[in-house]
Amino acid sequence: MTRPTARVLALLEILQGGGTRTAADLARRLDVDERTVRRYVQHLVDLDVPVRADRGRHGGFRLAPGYRMPPLMLTDDEALAVVLGLVAAxxxxxxxSSGAAVAGATAKIRRVLPQRLGGRLDALLDTAGFTAPRSPAAAETDVLLAVAEAARSGxxxxxTHRSADGRRSEHTLHPYALTAHSGRWYVTGADPAAGAERTFRLDRIETVEPLTTTFDVPDAVDPGERLLTALATAPRRHRVSVLVEADVQHLRRRVPQGLAAVEPLPGSRVRLRLQVEELEWVPSLLAWIDRPFVIEEPAALTEHVHALVRRLTESADRGNA
Structure with missing residues (x-):
């Protein structure tokens, strides 16, 4: 929190906690000097916030008795969208970074809602549950905002990037867009040194420094499609390519996003490309697609398909014995 406006709002938040606060205490909490605190107080007064200055040994600053921020006039639908949006995010x-940011924002919104609506939202938040676990991967606020600003301004x-095994590397990146997928933020862009597009998880980016170099985003960039293709084709132990007699819509209904790249071909065929660590589960995916296919690579996948057929046949026959 470095901008004066943010600190003025932080001052208001402290004063709303009640009691009289000395200039020294406020200066320490806001990381400024006492003269600056007095200037921030004047900003609040100019905004018609009734800040009182008590002189003397036990003096300080406080809000006038009975002062409350005016209610936030939201409809039920709007309030539900805001609060649930915060919680779901x-x-x-x-x-x-921190779930404390959500708790703080939710508390502030709740505090200025009309009593009836606030009570109904409390009931929802107290009884709502989530089946999915909380995602452990959250990008740092400064990283997310810095990359977003760079992408918008070109x-x-x-x-500085940290890989899954902890290795650090430095890159110059031309960020095209940010994309949220499966509880993580990703940035896709060009890496001039590598001469290729790169995709980075933002929670693995440790530092971001803006440069003076500008760039143009290529035409027809679809951030979502680029991310899903990058995830599906990231190098792994086995490279799989299968020709499937089906249309693109059928493949996209049957294949989870980010698992495989789907390439349309002339006629009623598509090429399914994916990178996997283990081949054993790929035949199950092909069975679920439920369309004729031809394995292009690797040859070892053919035996895994035959092995699945044998296991299924034996299990089915066992039930009829």
Whole structure:
């Protein structure tokens, strides 16, 4: 929190906690000097916030008795959308850094809602449950906002990235867009040094430094499609390619997003491409697709398909014995 406006709002939040606060205490909590605190107090007064200054040994600043922020005039639908949006974003890992930010924002909104509506929202939050676990991967606020700003303005950034095994590397990135997928934020863009597009998880980016270099985003960039293709084709132990007699819509209904890249071909065929660590589960995916197919690579996948057929046949026959 470095901007004066943010600190003025932080001052108001402290004073709303009640009691008289000395200039020294406020200066310490806001990380400014006492003269700056007095200037922030004047900003609040100029906004018609009734801040009282008590002089003397035990003096300080406080809000006038009975002052409350005016109610936030939201309809039931609007209030539900705001509060549940905050809670859902926190649960899915899309809120940067700390869940305390969601708790604080929710408490502030709740405090200024009319009593009837606030009580109904309390009932919902007290009884609502989630089947999905909380995502552990949350990007840092500064990283998320810095990359978003660079993508919007078309400016390159220097990033420090930490891989899954803890190795750090530095890259110059031309960020095209941010995409949220499965509880994580990703950035897709060009890496000029590598001469290729790259995709990074934002929770693995440790530092972001803006550069003066500008760039143009290629035409017809679909951030979601680029991310899903990048996830599906990331290098792994086995590269799989299968020709399937089906239309693209059927494949996209049957294949989870980000699992495989779907390439339309002339006629009623598509090429399914994916990278996997183990081949054993791929025949189950092909069976679920439920369309004729031809394995292009690897040859070892053919035996795994035959092995699945044998296991299914033996199990089915066992039931009829």
């Amino acid at each position: 926190d649960r899915t890992g899309l809120v940067p 400016r390159a950034v220097a990033v």
